[in-house]
Amino acid sequence: MKKLLIGAIAGSTLLSPIAAMAQTEVQFWHAFTGRLGELVAAQVEEFNASQSDYVVVQSHKGNYSETLNAGIAAFRAQEQPHILMVFEVGTATMMAAEGAVRPVYEVMGESGATFDPDAYIGAVKGYYTSTDGDMLSLPFNSSTPVLWVNRNAFEAAGVDPDMDLSTWENVGAALDALKAGGEDCPLVTAWQSWIHLENFSAYHDVPFASKDNGFSGLDTELMLNGPAQIAHLTAMQEWAQDGKFIYTGRRNEGGANFRAGECALFTESSAGYAGISSEAEFDFDVRPLPYWKAVADEPQNTIIGGASLWVMAGHDAEEYKGAGEFLSFLSSSDVQASWHQNTGYLPITAEAGEATKAAGFYEANPGTDIAVMQMTANEPTANSKGLRLGSFDQIRGIIDEELEAIWSGDKSPQEAMDSAKERGDALLRRFEQANG
Amino acid sequence: MEKRVTFRGWLLPILLIAPQVIISAVFFFYPAGQAIWQSLFIPDPFGLSSQFVGFGNFEFLLSDKFYRKSFLTTAIFSILVTLCSMIPALFLAVIADRLIKGSGVYRTMLIWPYAVAPAVAGVLWLFMFNTRVGVVSWYLGQLGYDWNHVLNGGEAMGLVVVASAWGRISYNFLFFFAALQSVPRSVIEAAAIDGAHFWRRFFGIVLPLITPTAFFLLVVNVVYAFFETFGVIHTITAGGPQQSTTILVYKVFSDGFVGQDLGSSSAQSVILLVVVGLLTVIQFKYVEKRVHY
Numbered sequence: 001m002k003k004l005l006i007g008a009i010a011g012s013t014l015l016s017p018i019a020a021m022a023q024t025e026v027q028f029w030h031a032f033t034g035r036l037g038e039l040v041a042a043q044v045e046e047f048n049a050s051q052s053d054y055v056v057v058q059s060h061k062g063n064y065s066e067t068l069n070a071g072i073a074a075f076r077a078q079e080q081p082h083i084l085m086v087f088e089v090g091t092a093t094m095m096a097a098e099g100a101v102r103p104v105y106e107v108m109g110e111s112g113a114t115f116d117p118d119a120y121i122g123a124v125k126g127y128y129t130s131t132d133g134d135m136l137s138l139p140f141n142s143s144t145p146v147l148w149v150n151r152n153a154f155e156a157a158g159v160d161p162d163m164d165l166s167t168w169e170n171v172g173a174a175l176d177a178l179k180a181g182g183e184d185c186p187l188v189t190a191w192q193s194w195i196h197l198e199n200f201s202a203y204h205d206v207p208f209a210s211k212d213n214g215f216s217g218l219d220t221e222l223m224l225n226g227p228a229q230i231a232h233l234t235a236m237q238e239w240a241q242d243g244k245f246i247y248t249g250r251r252n253e254g255g256a257n258f259r260a261g262e263c264a265l266f267t268e269s270s271a272g273y274a275g276i277s278s279e280a281e282f283d284f285d286v287r288p289l290p291y292w293k294a295v296a297d298e299p300q301n302t303i304i305g306g307a308s309l310w311v312m313a314g315h316d317a318e319e320y321k322g323a324g325e326f327l328s329f330l331s332s333s334d335v336q337a338s339w340h341q342n343t344g345y346l347p348i349t350a351e352a353g354e355a356t357k358a359a360g361f362y363e364a365n366p367g368t369d370i371a372v373m374q375m376t377a378n379e380p381t382a383n384s385k386g387l388r389l390g391s392f393d394q395i396r397g398i399i400d401e402e403l404e405a406i407w408s409g410d411k412s413p414q415e416a417m418d419s420a421k422e423r424g425d426a427l428l429r430r431f432e433q434a435n436g
Numbered sequence: 437m438e439k440r441v442t443f444r445g446w447l448l449p450i451l452l453i454a455p456q457v458i459i460s461a462v463f464f465f466y467p468a469g470q471a472i473w474q475s476l477f478i479p480d481p482f483g484l485s486s487q488f489v490g491f492g493n494f495e496f497l498l499s500d501k502f503y504r505k506s507f508l509t510t511a512i513f514s515i516l517v518t519l520c521s522m523i524p525a526l527f528l529a530v531i532a533d534r535l536i537k538g539s540g541v542y543r544t545m546l547i548w549p550y551a552v553a554p555a556v557a558g559v560l561w562l563f564m565f566n567t568r569v570g571v572v573s574w575y576l577g578q579l580g581y582d583w584n585h586v587l588n589g590g591e592a593m594g595l596v597v598v599a600s601a602w603g604r605i606s607y608n609f610l611f612f613f614a615a616l617q618s619v620p621r622s623v624i625e626a627a628a629i630d631g632a633h634f635w636r637r638f639f640g641i642v643l644p645l646i647t648p649t650a651f652f653l654l655v656v657n658v659v660y661a662f663f664e665t666f667g668v669i670h671t672i673t674a675g676g677p678q679q680s681t682t683i684l685v686y687k688v689f690s691d692g693f694v695g696q697d698l699g700s701s702s703a704q705s706v707i708l709l710v711v712v713g714l715l716t717v718i719q720f721k722y723v724e725k726r727v728h729y
Binding site: 400 | 478479482484486487489496502567568569586587675676677678690691693695696697699700
């Protein structure tokens with residue numbers, strides 16, 4: 001037994017240096033489990049099989065926040081991966097850490113891999129692009145909020161499911177009719193701050209924060225207490241008080257109710273498609289996110305949520321070449337098209353969208369193209385390019401608290417948003433101080 | 437008449453206490469020192485740069501009204517958790533102590549919840565009280581009570597207290613039960629012969645005799661409520677609604693690991709260190725005087 005063990009050790013030490021010499025290892029840390037985790041693993045396997053110079057090693061490091069923390073802790077211990085997945089609200093943190101990351105455009109340019117910055121969809125890459133137009137991280141999974149409709153619930157309440165729900169004015173009328181028709185749960189939402197404030201502001205082309213939503217400076221202040229946002233929240237508060245909008249929690253708790261057929265309308269990410277299409281035992285529609293006709297004549301574009309891939313500093317040139325190759329592989333049209341079709345996430349290149357359309361996917365799965373159209377309808381403005389705010393994970397927590405105070409009737413929308421601004425600004429000033 | 441054992445020379449005693457001293461130094465003093473040092477800086481998350489701000493972090497914290505409120509929240513939470521876990525445990529222990537048949541089964545059943553990890557306990561309670569699919573909240577709804585701990589701070593506090601205290605009852609039960617078993621039968625019998633009824637005997641004799649255990653549990657439970665209930669709060673309320681269940685330790689976590697504000701987080705640990713130190717002094721100085729060994 002002992003001899004066998006020694007033999008095995010000797011054998012492995014003999015063999016391993018040869019393997020390491022042949023292939024350069026690239027570490028990739030991500031936050032996906034379940035079906036998404038399997039899809040990521042499949043992408044990595046495909047890349048590894050497609051060439052023999054590099055080996056990408058993927059590992060799951062917990063949820064979004066945990067993955068970011070793992071990356072930060074690893075950097076402090078000089079054990080950082082080459083590629084780290086960071087959710088969109090961590091973007092400002094990563095951008096401010098200039099010595100810790102390497103911009104993607106630079107890495108991909110140096111690696112010699114194919115890289116055309118113009119191939120990426122503007123509204124998607126805009127979130128991760130510097131004010132000079134350089135792409136700092138590679139958008140990986142991006143989605144945008146849409147309106148989900150339970151057609152059966154509409155019919156049960158005697159409301160025409162084909163009615164126009166493109167404006168909040170019309171949705172308000174639908175909610176009245178649904179409630180009158182005996183519906184207990186006319187409207188639920190997921191990710192309230194992301195949908196009803198961040199996207200709301202971009203969609204109506206009003207600022208969420210000063211300095212172009214934080215894109216052009218760390219000395220940004222929240223502007224979420226403007227008249228447009230307050231008008232929306234006032235309507236939502238009334239709906240909440242009348243039992244037309246049911247609050248279920250800060251994340252996507254409402255999804256369980258909607259998928260079970262208990263609710264008529266649901267504002268949720270387009271990436272909810274996989275779950276809803278597999279679980280819902282009712283006819284559902286995907287509609288564009290509604291807008292207020294009274295605030296804007298035409299909706300601007302919505303912004304994304306999700307994560308991007310950051311390349312971390314402190315590795316060898318050869319390893320960066322491998323990272324660049326891998327990122328280039330991920331951006332390729334085939335990989336993107338299948339990712340988009342499997343997950344409901346947006347394609348990051350226009351070409352992948354075209355390929356999906358050509359394959360007849362949108363016709364077979366109606367509604368899956370709504371998100372793409374909603375994102376790409378207009379050229380993004382300074383208000384609809386995205387958000388770049390430090391400590392944003394915590395600021396979202398503050399916004400959630402204040403929104404809860406609105407739904408419960410403890411505060412008026414104006415009071416709550418003024419307070420959110422004051423508390424959020426204090427965190428922005430600290431972030432500015434730490435990273436200035 | 438104390439018996440004293442003295443060592444000849446210094447080497448052996450130093451060698452004997454060395455492991456404890458080294459462990460304390462490495463795992464307690466060094467991190468505590470680091471926290472104190474870091475609380476004077478505002479570093480960036482990646483440790484690339486940091487600026488000295490003196491007591492700036494403390495100033496920032498104490499001017500935050502939510503942080504000041506967190507002290508009150510912590511006090512209410514720990515008092516409730518301690519009471520809710522000790523009183524039922526004592527009651528159950530007294531009842532179990534009187535059992536003649538089947539006390540083994542009864543005891544085992546009561547100890548079970550202790551094996552459930554706080555985060556898991558949190559999820560269990562969350563499922564029962566979930567505002568849309570929870571069993572208990574559904575029954576409450578049938579009774580005409582609209583349970584919504586997602587928006588109602590009082591209900592949220594109640595839920596995290598119950599979920600934190602629940603598993604703890606087992607632990608306290610175990611200690612109380614052991615303490616009750618060690619109360620001499622002869623004393624109780626003598627009181628019974630004198631005509632003292634059960635509760636009179638309990639408050640007059642049994643309770644004073646088990647005060648050392650009760651005091652120990654008080655200290656341990658307060659420490660538990662301060663530091664180990666994190667998992668329950670994280671899973672059930674994440675500190676909400678409107679920070680009504682954000683206790684000091686939870687805020688250290690959310691500022692440090694969600695907000696990546698290590699300066700503020702360190703300053704909070706230092707404040708916590710002082711608070712717990714004071715609390716321990718108070719407990720040993722005032723409460724212990726009433727303990728009979």
